[in-house]
Amino acid sequence: MQAAISILDNEGAAGLTFRALAGRLKTGSGAIYWHVADKDELLAAATDHVIAKFEPQDVGRLSPQEAIRALALGVFDAIDSHPWVGAQLSGNPFQYAVLRILEGLGTQVVALGIPEKGRFNAATALLSFMLGLAAQYAVASHHFRDGSDRTTALRAVAAKWMELDPEQHPFIHQVAPLLPVHDDREQFMAGIDLILAGIDTSR
Amino acid sequence: MQAAISILDNEGAAGLTFRALAGRLKTGSGAIYWHVADKDELLAAATDHVIAKFEPQDVGRLSPQEAIRALALGVFDAIDSHPWVGAQLSGNPFQYAVLRILEGLGTQVVALGIPEKGRFNAATALLSFMLGLAAQYAVASHHFRDGSDRTTALRAVAAKWMELDPEQHPFIHQVAPLLPVHDDREQFMAGIDLILAGIDTSR
């Protein structure tokens, strides 16, 4: 697991092959199949390893809203320090790491006093938002793997956006300059707060 | 494009290979590279084709909230009738199809009267939620490709959830029975409404 995560961190998702992992572990590529059914299971295990590490402790002391924010920050930080986790979470939403997140969110949704009928929708709305933004960060980080930093890479994307026909894309043009300067963590938490506010009105 | 979409619809994303597409078009696999840079571009083009087809017309007549709901329903229906679109949207959030959706959402967020600072977060929150739920439907549909229908497949997933330790997964246990009977479209729109309500309180 350590070796797999280290490869994923250093070479990205494409770098984790059975041959590469076997090489690092000084074993044959077939040996890995004794411990893991296939590549999906390998990636799911690595992802859960990371998500579990960033799960906040002692969430019980916090208000439900604060607990949900803490859970969200944990997911954000996990993705922030291991960019491949974003793609893996959204690419395989039935893996255990995602259930782990849903369980945490759901417990707090119950604590918020949402009636039984609304709990499923409220918890999965929070979860889906996280997975969706996770997917975006995943691609973003993929785009600036080659040395260039985040800002210059996003500036390149923004420049592409500005090339689109401004008549047909007024909003994209309006928002493109914000792309290179915006703060991912702030965006992530703003979305959470928006959904929390929406949940609050539904009580 | 027609041939690619037809393969994607019938065989899923894994079925679309350059060899398969070339075979269907009665040409060589290398020929496709004259028209498309690589597989990402091929998939992005197919995805935009579908998303554009399901974009609602005459959104101008509707209130901003109703317009956002109409846009969301279009995305939902696109995924519903072409399951591979869900994975493709969330797996590649910088492709043009996603910008198309963001432009539609953003225009309505502006119409809602959100101040400039909040527009980016509001529009991307709606977008991220859609992409995240799209990713979930993508995997779900993948799970019951082999003949079994949606309900029996989700029942199998729910049964797996019930095998988890109930002490550590109370919410998962509570919500598992809802999984096979819940309505995807209702869940999708409930999330949109939650975010819209949240946006409303932020005005």
Place this chain on the structure above:
DNA sequence: ACCTGAACACCGTTCAAGT
């Protein structure tokens, strides 16, 4: 300008054979 199709450099996965 566009097509052909063999060739290249990979993959994940399997499995007879080992220890």
Place this chain on the structure above:
DNA sequence: ACCTGAACACCGTTCAAGT
């Protein structure tokens, strides 16, 4: 019980050669 590593059945992509 666990490992070895060649072999299989694929991929996306390239490119000299054609029309």
